[in-house]
Amino acid sequence: MRSSLLLVITLILGMFIFGVAALQSQLFILAIPLIVYLFAAIVQRPEQVSLSVKREIFPDHAPQGTPINVKLIVINQGAAIDELEIVDLLPSGVRPTLGKSYALTCLAPQGKLEMEYVIEATRGDYKTYNVSTCGRDFLGFFEMAAIYPTAPHLVIYPRYPKLDRIKIRPPQTRGFAGPIEARQGGTGIDFFGVREYQAGDLQRQINWKLTARSYNQLYTNIFEQERVADVGLILDSRQRMDVYSPSGSFFEYSVRAAAALAENFLDDGNRVSILLYGSGLESVYPGYGKIQLDRILRLLAKAKPGINYALESLAYMPTRFFPAKSQLILISPLGPEDISVIIQMQARGYAVLVISPDPVSYESAPYNDFSSLAYRAASSERYFMLQKVRRSGVQVVNWRVDKPLEAEVRDALARQPLTYRGIGTGLW
Amino acid sequence: MVVKKVLLALIVTTTAAFSLGYGAGSEFIVAMISIASGIAWLLLEIFEKRFLNSIFFIIFTILAILGCLKSMSSLILLIGFTTNLAAWDLSRFLLRSLNLANVENKAGFGTRHLYRLSITIGAGFLLALPPIFITFPLSFVTVFFITLLGMIVLSRFILYVNRQNEKGG
Numbered sequence: 001m002r003s004s005l006l007l008v009i010t011l012i013l014g015m016f017i018f019g020v021a022a023l024q025s026q027l028f029i030l031a032i033p034l035i036v037y038l039f040a041a042i043v044q045r046p047e048q049v050s051l052s053v054k055r056e057i058f059p060d061h062a063p064q065g066t067p068i069n070v071k072l073i074v075i076n077q078g079a080a081i082d083e084l085e086i087v088d089l090l091p092s093g094v095r096p097t098l099g100k101s102y103a104l105t106c107l108a109p110q111g112k113l114e115m116e117y118v119i120e121a122t123r124g125d126y127k128t129y130n131v132s133t134c135g136r137d138f139l140g141f142f143e144m145a146a147i148y149p150t151a152p153h154l155v156i157y158p159r160y161p162k163l164d165r166i167k168i169r170p171p172q173t174r175g176f177a178g179p180i181e182a183r184q185g186g187t188g189i190d191f192f193g194v195r196e197y198q199a200g201d202l203q204r205q206i207n208w209k210l211t212a213r214s215y216n217q218l219y220t221n222i223f224e225q226e227r228v229a230d231v232g233l234i235l236d237s238r239q240r241m242d243v244y245s246p247s248g249s250f251f252e253y254s255v256r257a258a259a260a261l262a263e264n265f266l267d268d269g270n271r272v273s274i275l276l277y278g279s280g281l282e283s284v285y286p287g288y289g290k291i292q293l294d295r296i297l298r299l300l301a302k303a304k305p306g307i308n309y310a311l312e313s314l315a316y317m318p319t320r321f322f323p324a325k326s327q328l329i330l331i332s333p334l335g336p337e338d339i340s341v342i343i344q345m346q347a348r349g350y351a352v353l354v355i356s357p358d359p360v361s362y363e364s365a366p367y368n369d370f371s372s373l374a375y376r377a378a379s380s381e382r383y384f385m386l387q388k389v390r391r392s393g394v395q396v397v398n399w400r401v402d403k404p405l406e407a408e409v410r411d412a413l414a415r416q417p418l419t420y421r422g423i424g425t426g427l428w
Numbered sequence: 429m430v431v432k433k434v435l436l437a438l439i440v441t442t443t444a445a446f447s448l449g450y451g452a453g454s455e456f457i458v459a460m461i462s463i464a465s466g467i468a469w470l471l472l473e474i475f476e477k478r479f480l481n482s483i484f485f486i487i488f489t490i491l492a493i494l495g496c497l498k499s500m501s502s503l504i505l506l507i508g509f510t511t512n513l514a515a516w517d518l519s520r521f522l523l524r525s526l527n528l529a530n531v532e533n534k535a536g537f538g539t540r541h542l543y544r545l546s547i548t549i550g551a552g553f554l555l556a557l558p559p560i561f562i563t564f565p566l567s568f569v570t571v572f573f574i575t576l577l578g579m580i581v582l583s584r585f586i587l588y589v590n591r592q593n594e595k596g597g
Contacts, residue, residue, distance in 0.1 A: 004520060005589070007482060011489060013582060018493065020575045023568070026496040026505060029559050033510050033552030037517075040548040042585075082544075083524070104525060106537060138544050140520055142589075 005141040008038050037139070045142035049135035050078035055150035061298075064123050064159040067097060072115040072131065072150075076107035082138035086113065089130045089147075093122040094154075123255065125302035126154040157297040158252070160259035163406050165268060167413060170229045170351045172325035178228030178269045185222035192224040230273075230286060231265045232322035232350075233258055233296075235303065236332030237278035238312065242305040243333075243359045246366050251305045253357045253401040254331045260405060261329060261355070262296045274299060275321055277314070279306025283321060314341040319348060327351045333359045336385055343392040353395045355409070356386065361400045431518055431538040432473070438515035439470050445508030446491050449500045462491055473519060476526065481519035488512040502560045506553065514549045518542075 012034050019027030056071040072088055088101040099117030107113060131148045165179060173180055185192045194207050197218030210219040235258045243250040258274065265272045266289065273286040274296050282303075284295045310316065314332075322328060328350045330342065346352045360378045361370075369375055386396050397412040399405060443466025450459035469484040492509045521541055566574075 004482070007486075009582060009586060013579060015493070016575045016578050020568075020571055022497065023571075024496045025559070025563070026502050027493065029502060029506065029556050030492055030496065030509050032556035032559070033506075033513055033549065036552035036555060037513060037548055040544075040551075085524075104537070106540065138541055139517060139548075140524060142592075 002141055002143065005038075005041070008034055008141075012038065038141075041137050041139040041141040044082055044137040044139070046079075046081055046135040046137065046144045048078055049081060049084075049133065049144045049146055051075065051133055051146070051148065052077050053131050053133075053148040053150060055129065055131070055152060057152050057154055060152050061155040061157065061301075063157045065120060066156075067118050067120060068154070070101075070117055070119055072113075074107075074113045074115075074131075074133070076109060076111045078109070080109055080111075081107045081135045083136040083140065084113075085134040085136070086115070087132045087134075088115070088117075089132050090119070091124075091126045091129055093124050093156075094119050094126065095121075121154065121156045123156050123158045123252070123301055125298070126156070129153060155298055155301045157301050158255045158259045160256045160263065161405060163260050163264045163409065166261070166264055166409055168229065168231070168327045168351065168353065170231075170325065170327035171349060173225075173227035173229045174271060176228045176269065178226060180227055180229045180268075180270070181224050184225045186225035188223035188226050190224045192222050194219050195222055196220070228269045228271065230323040230326035231270050232286075232326055232328045233261060233272065233274040234317070234328060234330045234332070235274065235276050235300075236314075236330065237276050237303055237305050239278065239305045239307045240312070241278070241333045241335065241359075243363050245363055249305070250333070250357065250359055250362050250401070251303075253362075253399075254333075255300050255303055257331050257355055257357070257399070257405055259297060259300050261331075262300075263293055266290075266293050266296075271323075272296065273322060275318070276303050277317060278311055279304060279308055281311070281318065286323065314338045317341065317345070319345060319350065322350065325349045325351075327353065329353045329355060331355045331357075333357055334385065334389075339385060339388055342389055342394055346392055346394050353397070353413075354389060355397045355399055355405075358382070358398055358400045361402070365402060429538065430535070431522060431542060434542060435473060435515055435518040435522065436470060438511045438518065439466055439473065441511040442466060442488055442508050442515055443470075445504050445511065446488065446495070449495055449504040449508065450491075450498075453498055453500055455498060458491065458494065462488070465491075469515075476522075478519050478523040478526070481516055481523070485512060485516035506556050506560065510549055510553045510556075513552075514545060517545055517549075 012031050015027045015031040015034070019025065019031070052075040054073045056073070058069045058071075059066070062068060070088070072086070074086055076084075084105050084107050086103045086105070090096065090101060097118050097120050099115075101115070101117050103113065103115055105113050129150055131150060132145070133148065134143050134145045136143050168180060170180065181188075181190065185195070194210060197206065197220050201220045205220045205222075207219045207221045211217065235254055237251065262272055262274060269288065271286045271288055272292060274284045276282040276299065282299060284292070284299050287295065319328075328345060330352065332338065332354065334354065334356050342352055342354060360375065360382055364370055364375050382398075386398055390396050395413060397409050399408045443462060446462035447459045447466070450456070450462060465484060465487050469481070472478065472480060489509065489512065492505050492512070495505045495508075525537075
């Protein structure tokens, strides 16, 4: 019961009792306005609040930080409501930037209220976007509250940087033309080798210098074919790999990197898949194009670090999810126990690229603690761990998240490991 | 805003009614208390600090009950108490509106509330007027039974309201 209603009832009772006890008729007289006041509230109390609530969100999926217009339409399908309080319950992570997400009004039967406001949201998949309504009598004594769930849900993608083309050399490519050197002779741009002339070879491909040195034999230049490849992204979402600092969750950087890489490889025409490993096993099967990018971004929108004791180690990675001899890109801060698993993946014939956001520098950055013994010890430990991975032929990008990913990737991949030069070509 | 002006006028009327009533009965200390309470309430309303409105409503109600015991003029008491009730209601209304700043058609909403409140309070005032002028003797037993009946009705009503609230969730 509302405190104001309780107060009025208590006063009426008190006046009656005190009036009898003190034999004061004036107290009964004073109680009359209170009784009439209470009676008016009872007569006008809302018996039933029946509303139709509709929400329109435009756009219903957008990158983080995009202003999103929300329109709420409330129609009263019951009797008139003296006071109707409407509060749009913003999910955690959503904040209004323009306009109000709540209103107080009176609605006649079939009366309509339209509320419009602009929000900004952090990355996420917002399914529970409800409207709280509270109908009251005009004196505010009796309330009828209700929660209305609204249908369209909002998906906020991570905001990610645009990357330049990343050069990868997977052991095997697919049949379609693309930007990746296929280690096979044919038509292309880069010189690949020389072979004896075969009928049908273009005249301009004949290597005249070599032909001049040989006896009665023509030779033809062949070029390296360029194809698309299978790229598998693995995002490490194990809770214990996440670090929280005053600037937010470290996992967000991994998500942004995964989104940027997915877009980069899909733009080049590659077949891309993604696996979220840690809180569970969530995946998007290999695919091409913009629809695939949308699928991946939707998965990344709801990615959260979580605990799953069965997936505490990368050893349970379902690598068969990815096509054989494809390019795997693992986005993980890495722990010492993960090294052997990465080496095994490389040994199984996958080309592995590890993009490892640096948790040590991230944790130290808010305190500017780059000279302490603890920082140096942790950095050294991480350096030796990454060196061990590099020595096994795996490409590793040690990404200090305060620097752009593009620059870090460019610097790290400019130096190709020796083991990569001859795979599949027989040229060691 | 019309509602706020009416509220301030009601507080002034309440304060004036009680201070004049007590002043006329040479109860200057109580008159001073009513003036002090009225000024405090007025200032708080001007600066839109409405969290104490129920306290002031109770203070003036106690002053009204005390006035009954001091045999103050019934008409003045009724005027003071009725305006006190109306002021408390308007203060609560403004508090609800303030909590939700986005009030649709603010002026119309306030005017509508004022109109309905004036009817309610006016009806209460008019119904309370005849008993001031018409008196007839009742024995203690009759009064006791009338009070008992009233209490039973009210307690039933409280039970009903509680049940309705539980149904509403």
